[in-house]
Every structure is written in structure tokens, then in C-alpha cells.
Amino acid sequence: MLEIKDLHARIGDKEILKGATLIVNPGEVHAIMGPNGAGKSTLANVLSGHAGYTVTAGTATLDGVDILSLTPEERACRGLFLGFQYPVEVSGVSNLVLLKAAVNARHKFRGEPEANAVQLLAKVRERAKQVEIDAKMLSRGVNEGFSGGEKKRNEILQMLVLEPRLAILDETDSGLDIDALKVVANGINALRSPERSTVLVTHYQRLLDYVKPDYVHVLAAGKIVKSGGPELALELEQRGYGWLEEAA
Amino acid sequence: MEARVETRTQDNEELFRSREYKEGFVTDIEQETVPPGLSEDTIRFISHIKGEPEWALEFRLRAYHRWLKMKRPWWPHVHYPQIDYQDISYYSSPFAAKKKPKSLDEVDPKLLETYKKLGVPLQEQAQLAGVVDPSRNVAVDAIFDSTSIVTTFREKLGKAGVLFCSISDAIRDYPEIVQKYLGSVVPFGDNFYAALNSAVFTDGSFVFIPKGVRCPMELSTYFRINKGKTGQFERTLIIAEDHSHVSYLEGCTAPQRDENQLHAAVVELVALEGAEIKYSTVQNWYPGDENGKGGVFNFVTKRGDCRGARSKISWTQVETGSAITWKYPSVILRGDESVGEFYSVSVTHHFQQADTGTKMTHIGKNTRSTIVSKGIAAGKSDQSYRGLVRVYAGAEGARNHTRCDSLLIGDKCGAHTFPYNEIRNRSAQVEHEATTSKISEDQMFYVRSRGISEEDAVSMIVNGFCKDVFKELPMEFAVEAQKLLTVTLEGAVG
């Protein structure tokens, strides 16, 4: 589904990704871990098309299509979803309006008629309940005045409504208490299916207790330096990253 | 609000296709037009053709002589060539003098067609475009160049005691009321354009709400400039007696012409004790083309006088049109505990220039005012917020809160903020907050990463930016305003 080969990217003059390679097949959950500044968020942002990063070498394809040349919205309509590390506030634009526009953008992309507003609303409400977001919050501005935990749950809500084929969740677990973490994990698990894949970018092993990954990768100094099964996460928890950074 | 925003999103696709100024057509109709030129004779002619009493002519002539000694204001942040006032025709009417149609059947079908195209209902059974609830009627005064074509629902309103007609009719039919209030809020020598208007004003609306009456329906005036080389000199007067209430809407369009047209208006509002006037404008005069050719010069003096205690005047404006806008709807807070409000969205694109804002003059005790201004500049346009809050020494406990935000789209436009806070009472609390920025890249990336196109993302973020003002508009105007915003910013990004 997702194939990243020898990806190099930089912000300004600073090279962050230095040849990252990763293959994600349908139905798989991958966790990418690594020390601060290793390039985890950069990888997530580059895949989603953030204009602040420049790709200098390598390729990334989604279902065989080169996504690096696409706009962020084209990537999204092709089934890519980025859960932001720091969800953005968009004042005056309600969550419902954003979701509706996003769903219809996908319909239009696929040449389908607009979504039925009543059905869509029912679906959003139901998903909101799933991630414990009050229905009233749906009418508020996107992330406007939301607490840190609410913002993260709102990201999961958007994911559940938009049903992406590939979700990249950038530290969606950080800053959450254990209850909120379970809610987020349940949301991620709810979307698991043989057609969909998930990439969890995380700092901590904790999330992986609730969302069992198929593979765990370590990103250090802009490269995947080690890959393994769920047991690798436990090892990292015990040994830290030092031993891998030296190897890189 | 939810429903309105969603309506807009659905309409997006259609909107983005209709790139041009769709009100830019000309009605091909024979008009009685006086030759260009301004003199005492022109004024006598206008007064005569409207069958005015002597005092009205005197008012005009005094204003004219004052105007001759005045200079155009030098301080607005706008640039335009000298206007040749002898090159403008001051009167143009689609029907012969004193042959105003008595009913719709007598109105030229071309005119009816014009208003139909503009979505303005002249049949009482019809609806203003966008009205969802069929039980909500809106009375319309339709003004075409220098004359009022028809005023709907006069009879129904009359039963409630509400007078709603053109100012020309009012001067003839209710001279004592008009004489008492005309020029009492905006004196004829107030400023250059107000003086000009007082000398040559042609038509506008007159509203009188008697004591204790809540006007049974929304009132509206639709201004249309049609004829080339004519000026439109709107004059509107609204009086709300004690404990009465009225909501009034105003819309404006003009054909697409290469030369500039002048619209110099004076609007006076008087609110007596406990009365409330809500005045909403969606201004969509022809803005000129993308090269800055043509467009309406919109020089307007709008002022409300909260004359009675606990009265309230609220201005809401959405300004998307005109080549040049010079406009400061103001409130004089004379009555104790009176309230003034100003909510404004101003959008400029291409070569448009706007210098707009408000004046809140606190005289009475415990008076309150709120100002919310949202400016959006795109293309090579230039816009300024200019707002004065003045608290006189006697205005114990006066309160003002001003919020003033500007959004710039592109690096060739300008957005400016000129607030004046003049405070002479120690118990006053006056707060002003302002921001200027572009649409944040983070917001754009976030919205686009959800699959929404760049243009839709801009439109969505801009509408969100204006939400605090749109929510003050009557429902049908809010829908209209959001559409206009999108159309105005067409092609501003990328």
C-alpha cells in the first residue's frame, strides 16, 4: 500500500530525513519509534504534503501512485490521513462544517454525488460518542478552545468519519491520561481491517499495549535503523535508544 | 448559524463558476434624465419635479451654498481623481415626472424584469431570494437611479401604524415629520459629501415607527444605479418612537461600466426612548474590473442618534463592492444607558479601496458600544479601518469594546487600522484589540490535509473569520453575504 524508498527531506538547509525506507502492506499496523529529533514528525508531514519540507531524493507511493507531487488534498482524497501532533485551531469554522466539506471533497474526487446530510450527521454523532466527544462540541469551531486531550480525540473522530485507507498518527498518544489513551486506542482499533493500514508515530511503548502493532521500526538520525516485531518496543522501553543511535 | 454555513458550502461549486459580477447588466429603458451640471437651477428642478414644499427647497439651497465653500475630505486613505461635478447628471428616472406608477400593473415590465433578475421581489406574494420561511415577508422600497419605483406592503404596514415609503413621497405626505427630523442627525454642512447630498438628494426610504410598535416585518430598500454618468444621491430617514422596534435591510448593485459612478448617500436614524433600530447593509456596488477600471465611488454618511434613554442602534454591514468606499456608520449615544453597535465585514480585491469604520460618541451615562470589524484585503486593494470612540466628560460609566481584525491575502494589498480613542471620563472603560495577519499556513495545511481544496479552504477560513459579524445579519442576508464574500475573493489565492 505505502512504499517509501530512500526518502531524503529537509527544512530550510537542514537535512532531516536521510534515506528512510518503509513498506506498509494492507491491513498492517506499523509503529515508528525513535528519539527526539530523529525525523518522525518530518516523515509524517512529508507524506501528507506539508509545504515547509523539501524532498531532495527518494520516492513515496500510495497504491503505486507517486504522492510526493500531489497537493495535500489530493493525497487525502486518495485515502491518506494525518493525525496532527498539534491539531490546529480554525476559529469560526465548526467541526461539522469541516467534516461535511471533507466528506464531500472525497465524494467529488470519486465522482459520486454529495453525501446525504442527515445520514452524515447521524454517523458523525455516533462516532463522536465512540470517542467520548460531546455532541455540542461538534458545533464549536475546529479545535477552538479544546483541551489537549479533546484535540487528540477530535483527530481520531475525524479519522473515524473519513475512513482513510492509510492513517498516519503523529504522537496522537502524547499528553493523554490513561483513560483518554484507551479511548484513542479503541478508535484506532475500530478502524482496523484487512484493507486499511495504520502508521503510529510514537515516543512511548504505552500506546502499543492497547494497539498491537505488526511491526515496530526505529527511526534515528533520519533513517530506519532497526525493524522488528512488538517485542522491539519492549526492548526499547528497557534499553532506550542509545545503543541504536550509536549503530546509526 | 450552522445551517447557513452549510448552505454556503453546498453552493461552492456553482459559485466558483460564476466569476463575473452578475449584477453588471444594464436595463435598456427610456429614462428621463436631466443634462449633466450642477447649479441652483438643477436643485430647483429636482425640488420642483418632486413637488416639494418650499422648506425642502430652502434646505437644499442652503446646503448647496455651504457645499460650494467646502473641500473634499483629505484624510481618508484612498486615492481618486478629482470628480467633475458638472459632468454628472443629478436626476434620472425611468418614468416621466409625476407619473409614478400607482400599482405594479403600471410599472414598465423591463423594470420588473430587472428586479426579478436581481432577486428582489416586488410582488407582495413573492419572497426575497433566500427566504426559507414563507411566512416571513419583507417589505421592499425599490429605488432605480433617482426615483422609487414601488414600495410594497404599504397598506399592511399602515395598519400597524408604520409609515414606509420613499423620502420623496414622505416630504409630500408627511411634511411635518420629515421637517422635524431631516438634517437633525446629519446637519447639511456636516461634511463635503453630506452637503452635496443635502443639496441634490433624489430618493431613498422613509420609515416611521410609532410609539410602542414592533414593526411586523423586515423593511428593505434596494438601490440600483442604472443610467451611466448619473449620480445617485440616496437619502434615508428612519425614526423609531418610544419603545418601538424595526429591522431594516439595504442592498445595492449597479451595472458594469468603464467610467466611475458616484453614490453619495446620507442616512439618518433617530431612536427615541427604549426604541431599537437594526440597520443591515449588503453593499455590492460594481467594484470595477480587475484592472481597476470603472466602479462606483461610494461616499456615505450614515449616523444614528440614540436620542432617548435605553435606546439601541445597531449597524451591520457587509461591504464587498464599490471602487472606493468612504463610510463610517456612527452612533451618537445621547440617551442614558443607550447602546450602539457596529459589525462590519469589508472585503476588497483587485484595485478596490475602502476607508470604513465607525464613530461611537458617548454622551449619556452608562452608555455602551461594541465594535467588531473584520477586514479582508486581496489583490492590489487597499483598505483601512478608521474608528473613533469618544467619551465625553459627562458620560459616567461609559463602556466600549472594539475588536478589529484584518486578513491579508497576497503581498500586493494593504490593510490599515486607524483607531482613535478619545476619553474624557475617568469611569469610562474603553478597550481596543486588533490583529493583522495572513491566513495561517498551519490552518491551510490542516484543512487541506482533510481533503479540501485550496480555494475551498480559503473560503472556509475567511467565512470563519467573519462569523462574528455574519451572525448579526438577518438570516437571508447572511446567506447572501457569504456568497458575496466567496465571489469577491474569486481568484485571490494562487
Place this chain on the structure above:
Amino acid sequence: MSTKATATGAPLESWRRLFDETVASLPGDAAQRRRQLERFMATGFPPKKGVEHWRYTDVTALARTAYAVAQRDKAPSFRRLPDTDYLVFVNGHGVEGDAARHGLREVADSEHGNIVALNAAFASDGLRLELAPGKRLERPLYVVDYRSGEAPSTSHLRHRITLGDNAEATVILDSRGDGHYFGTAVLEAKLGAGAHLHLYRIQEAAAGATDLATSFVSVGRDAAFEAYSFDLGSGLARHDFNVTLAAHGADVKVHALTVADQRTHVDNQVKVEHAAPHGRSRIDFRGIAGGRAKVIFDGLILVDRGATKTDSDQRIANLLLSSRAEVNAKPELEIYNDDVRCDHGAATGQLDPVQLFYLRSRGIDEMTARELLTLAFVSTVLETVPNEPLREMLRERVGQRLQAALAAEAPAEASA
């Protein structure tokens, strides 16, 4: 800024006569001075109406008053700060301090009219501080500008500060006086790349004085300019403060405080122009007006077309002690670039009645409570002064000025 001032006619002739009497005793090129005088004669004093940035201050009386050139005099005594160098001007002439640090050789022709031209024609002396690249002024330079006049007198100073790349200096300009006088001071300062200038302006003009200062500061690449302004006088004072962020990455901070009572008139016109990318500016003004005082603060942030990534913020806060006083706050933005973040806020009001009640409920009398809260209001500006002896001296002078202003308002109105 438009200066469409027109000549006010015959009264200005007295200034020409004054010039003719004085020019021989003034340093530099007399012909050049005469050109400046003619420029002044053509533009005159700003008129009462029609010039936006003079809408709250009327100086037309200057044209009608017969001034004599102020006489040389000796320095009055004043308290001195430790580890500080002093330069003292009395009535426009340096009387104490390093001779190399003052003197006028030439006043360059300039475009400016009005008061700046008048100053160029009449200026008799001024600070000259030139630091070579990398040089640091080890001790603060304290410039006392004392003026006096029994009969109406006039004197004019022209200061110049030039800091080479990475040079650093702290300069304090303290203008004060006695009697009836009209003084102007024009400062031209230029900061090279990476230079740092801390500039203090303390104004304590006499009740009968008109003190008009104009400053032009150009801030170079990555240079930092920090200005502190204290208006504590009782006459008519105005400062036209023009700061240009001339090169990439310049950083400007302006802290200003005005305390005014009786018939004091203080007008601060701060114009910060962002002319280059990545500039950062901060303006923080606090004003207190009692008696029949008039306090004006007009802060304009101008962002030029090319000044991308500008970051600016302006805060204005005013406290009115009396309902016969007046404050006029005008936080302006003029922006010609979309890649900016410019905010401003202005608030005018009285002391918070809840806070006042709280203090009184703790047994503090109302007068003291007011004083405490008012001091708290001004201390945010005082706290920014990094030099401790200077800060303490300012705290004392501000405190005295405040006490006088508060005492004049007592007995205070009953609070809520």
C-alpha cells in the same frame, strides 16, 4: 506622515529676525542654516487643523510669542548616579563633560520642514557619540539638558549617535528646566549591524515650557534598539519618535510612561517603520492623566511592501484619574505585506474597583490603596529598566510625580 503645514504668515517674521541676530554666533555653515530657516519659514509650525498627526496638540502659540535666544548659564546641581559619565547642556550649550562628546560641525540639509527645520537653523550644540565597530561604551552616558527662561527664551540642540557594527552604548537624555522657555532637540541615531543601543529619554519640562523633541533612529541588520521614555514634566511636551528597522532581523522595543496632571500636555508620536524582513518590534505605553492634563499616545506600525515575516505588537494602557483630564490613544497599523503578524491593544479606564476594595478590606486606607495600585500600573514599565541605580532613581521620580497627581485628586470619589 503627511506634513501639509502651511505658513502661518507674518508672525514667523519674528523668527527670521531672531535668526539674523543669532546666526553669526552659531557654529557651521551660515548659508546652510539659512536654507533650513527658509524651509521652516515655508512650512511654519504645524497648524491647528488639517495635519493628522497634530490633531491633539496645538503649538500655534509659538508663532505668536516673542522669544529671545536663551543665555549661557552654569549648570544647576543635581543628583548623580555612580559609574556614569555626564554631559551637561544649559540653554543649548555644553558646560560640562568630555569636549569630544559634543559640538556641532554641520547640520545636513534635510527634507524635513516644521520644527526639524527650525532646529536645524538654530541648533547651537549637541551630543556627538560615534563608536567604532565592536567598541563598547563602558559606562552609561548621562546627558542633562537643562533650560531656563525668565522672559520667554528659546534654545535648540542637535544630537547625533552613530554606532558602528556590533558597537554598544547606553545613553540617557534627561531634559528639564525652569521658567518660560521653548526648546527643541533633534536626535539622529544610526545603529550598524549587530549594534545595541539603550536610549533613555526623561522629560521633566517646567510648567511654562514647550519641549519638542524629534528623534530619527535607523536600526541596522540584527541590531537591537531599546528605548525607554519617561514623561514626567508639567509643561507642553511632545516627542516625534521615528524608528526605522532598516535591515534584516532588526529588533526594536519601546517602553514609555507618561504621568501628567494639572494642565500638563504630553504628546508621544511613535512611528515604527519595518523596512526590511524578519523585523520585530514591541511598543508598550502606559499613561496616567489627572487634573486637566491631556495625554496623547499615537503609535504607528508601518510595514513596507518588502518587510516579510514582520512581527509586531503594540500595547497601550491609560489610567484616568480625573474627569477633566483627557487621554487620546491611537494605535495604528499601516500594512503593505501579507506575511506579517501585527497585533495591538489599547485599554483606557480607572483602577479596578474590585482590587481597590480588596486592599481596603485588608485595612489599607483608600489613598494608599490607590497609590499602590497606580504604582503597580506603572511598575511594568519601570521593571524593564536593566540598570539598577537608574531604575531606582526613575522609580523615585515617577513615585513623586504620581503622589502629586494622586494628592491633587483627593478626596477621591467613593469607590464601588
